[in-house]
Amino acid sequence: MLSDIEYPSDLRKLSSAQLPALAQELRKFIIDIVASKEGHLGASLGVIELTIALHYIFDTPNDQLVWDVGHQAYPHKILTGRKNRFHTNRQLGGLSGFPKRDESAYDTFGVGHSSTSISAALGMAIASKLKGDTYKQHIAVIGDASIASGMAFEGLNHGGVTDANLLIILNDNAIGIDPSVGALKEYLTKAKVGRKPKTDNIIEALNFKYYGPVDGHDLPTLLRELKRLQSVEGPKLLHIITTKGKGLKQAEENQVQYHAPGKFNAHTGELLPKKDVQAPPKFQDVFGLTLLELARNNPKIVGITPAMPTGSSLKYMMDEMPDRAFDVGIAEQHAVTLAAGMATQGLTVFCTIYSTFLQRAYDQIIHDVALQNLPVIFCVDRSGLVGADGATHHGVFDIAYLNCIPNLLIAAPSNEIELRNLLYTASLGLSHPIAIRYPRGRGTLLNWQKPFENFVVGKGICLSKGTKAAIISTGTIGANVMEAIRISKANLAHYHFPFIKPLDTKLLHTILAAYDTILTVEEGTIIGGFGSTIVSYATKQKYKGTLETLGVPDTFIEQGTPEELQHLCGISINALVERFKGL
Template sequence: MLIEPGKLLSTINSPDDLKNLDQTQLVRLCDELRHFIIDNVSVYGGHFGASLGVVELTVALHYVFNTPKDQLVWDVGHQAYGHKILTGRRDLFHTNRMYKGISGFPKMKESEYDSFGVGHSSTSISAALGMAAASKYKGLEDRQHIAVIGDGAMTGGLAFEAMNHAGVSNTNLLIVLNDNCMSIDPNVGALKDYLTDITTSHTYNKVKDDVWKILGKVSKFGPNAREIISKVENSIKSFLLSQSNMFESLNLRYFGPVDGHDVNHLVSVMEDLKDIKGPKILHCITMKGKGYGPAENGNQTTWHAPGKFDKVTGEIRKKVYETPQPPKYQDVFGHTLVELARKNDGIMGITPAMPSGSSMNIMMKEMPDRAFDVGIAEQHAVTFSAGLASQGLVPFCNIYSSFMQRAYDQVIHDVCIQDLPVNFCLDRAGFAGADGPTHHGAYDIAYMRCIPNMIIASPMNEAELRNLMYTSQKPRDGKAFTIRYPRGQGVMPDWKTPMEEVKVGTGRKIKDGEEVAILTIGHIGNYAVEACEKLVKRGLNPAHYDMRFVKPLDEDILHEVFKNYSKVITVEDGCLPGGMGSAIIEFMADNGYNAQVSRLGIPDAIIEHGEQLELHKECGFDADGIVEAVIKISEKELAG
């Protein structure tokens, strides 16, 4: 079902078309754009609240600035649906986040209007500053560079590093702060309180408005007027609001706060800001989910990405099953962590801005003094966890696999070099699905495996996850412990099993066999179970081993495999270079074995977005892919 755009929106195929509108038509266009997003997401799913909150900002930016010559960077990409619709992708928007469809985030290869790819957060100021520096070097002083940072991204350390540099860069950079007090979950930390102080200081804002009106008429006061007014403005701010100099202390001209939902005022403000040289920041107050009552008044975390819903009633459509379904791995983690913490008072929970996404919110609710949301700050999350471990506590640091990449230095220096027993629980390991390559957890096995003092394990089902968590909270002599598990459901409706300690570095034999051995790691081993059932019916009888640990490997199992099977297939939902298959080949070489080994996993390529099963099939390690690999390596004529 294709969604029909409104009358005005149907005429907008590029920002050039947008500029042909009279400014009085912009309010109507915003209304049509907002309803087009609501209509599409209600039918097809996707991110929701963030893009609704920046409709007016999006229209104003493309109306005032000359994109794509003027370079616009969105941070985070959840905000960019309106941007995509206005820049030639309106008629493709129904394919958003679908396999082979357009990306859910800005993507340089997709459009010239997407000046920089943004799937993670806090990158926009750095990227836009780099672009501005390049323009300055090339003599393109008339080009504007705008970073729209919001949805909690300002809490990321990279944003502060970039602002520190921007203040001394003398580049043509505009930072638009979309302040809605939300990332996916509510924002936390001192920055949120600081922005609230600015927003709620009525005296400061009244004077700020007066100064703004004067600033818009500087031409009447002669060539030194801007400098004079700047000094007056700074003095007023210092007197009225003791904290208002945070941005100015970084040498960024601060303007605002302004109403981020008044499109005509935004246009007026941005027209003025175009003529002010140097780095500056415009503080806009917006509401996540603006214009859709259930999102405005309900749980904004739920409406960040609600899935399909009834746009009239606001009822979120959920699948109805006749039989009990397995839980999500993240929920097994959340409930198990609380279960363990009730018995072990040293356990602490840490997450960087993903309490609901990781289910750390379960512990935060029951044990608020023992669970920490540190904001979008993975580096801090890891080193904070190391500090807890250094004092004898048992930190469970839960970070999405792809987000952990941002804290790699801290894993090495602050945890593993110091041999501290931090537990890392990597959610969304393997393919993340519709969020695509910026969120795929493709590399964690490879990047963790090469670090000394590191244990790496992955559960094949919910019971195994509970056992590994139980094992990891036991006292041990150093060594970080990484447990990786995928997005989505497990395989056990009755998942709340008694927990048992697992000997570190031990796997398990799932099935005996002949000639061919299949070695798997993690949830993907369930595909191998299905494949073996199909192969037995066709006359082949491969063995199947769940390795459970990538580091240390179960050497007893590997000696058994290479002594008894001439052909080996490894299966993992991680990158093949440096992954479990590589580790097993290294073992084979080191121990003088000589078998035919075929590795299945994520190839050395960027895999785009789609449903997890679609991507597993594309990469050849779904159940049918394993069947084909066994048939190929067996070189036998089969029945059926």
């Protein structure tokens, strides 16, 4: 049946009795492609039946459907005109891994970060009412991990006092990427087994009509409930229970690993074996293992992450020291201010947040940490171009948005050893907060667990000498610079600045005096970034030479491999070789 379905209008030609068989076809289609192309698996397998039911009952895209985060939107994409291009998912020039407005009229709202669906769908519902489109339905699908976030509660708080035609589907599977945490999760667990009386319903207390919980894999029940709710006016919530990874045994049993499992055998579900070669560590593991090592010797050290214990590798510390390492759920703002509160009491707080998610706590960084000069240690994971997750997840803005904040130090190590030593130096106690940024993926060093060395704050390093021009880099992109200099055989000096703030102005003054041509290289935005800081200082020094900044241009970079995206930005090894030859 799937071969005959391009759009929901085709889906609606089927009888309801045919839909369970279609669900099996759709599940197999996703498994077959993700097994070879990679992507987010478990979340999409968990909403197969829900996706079919929503597009079968509602008149999408006239009725407006908003997916939260979007990890689970693969079946939605396949049923809305993108089936034949689904094999290009998350590839350069292909489909985005997340709903995207300019990709399809069925993607009513672009997402990639969590907890936005209720506010967006409520805004659409209010707008429809103002325009007189009272027949339209507005549906937000949100998970039990995302609904615990502050923004989701803000949307519920507002939606409950409107007469907007809003339906929230609470997709409750007790897991986001890692298992859900917190008091709301415990409340929902009790609701599933009927231990919460009707008079103690948190959803109804917020003026939403509550329905459920119902089995989210039971298509007849889903169809019946959604059809009934079409005629119920005002704000309402349907609580459905699903299993992440439904239909693939390994994905059901190991939901964390099969969130995005990489390549696997589509028939057996088994992960494909990695090549038996020793590989350098992931930067997240350098952070996690080093933090655990430091915490064993320093009882004041605590760790915080907003819902990413596995992804950030804070899990190492959580497993050994559960009373000193905290997963606070999808709550970046809370994580930052919690860290600030702990810091006021003399604790040494490591707060690890992905660069793209740290954006969500910007006011807290300024108001609660930097303004009070509290020495919180921000470990900014996934900085730079992250690859296939695309524009919603690239960590390319952090240098620019942090650089303007007083009191805040910013560091970008070039390799695993520098990251390790920066973490050690920060643990000894700094007089200011610090952000240490590092990339997604693996480093380059096998023997990285060296004895700790103290880092000199604000000091740059000369990596190689040359006479024709000087290259100044910060962070791990320096590896591309070094290799490009080697390949091009250009007579170039190379300086690495581990600290973006404070800047080593003494060394920079020496560089400006010695070279007529200077290039800065960073894996972050050119506007407001590291290079712009160099330009600003050079202007004050009345530098007369040529100064060029290389980095991420003033556009949103889409999905692709990190190497492809670096090349688009002119900072890949090959792109730098050509640029250096031109010097």
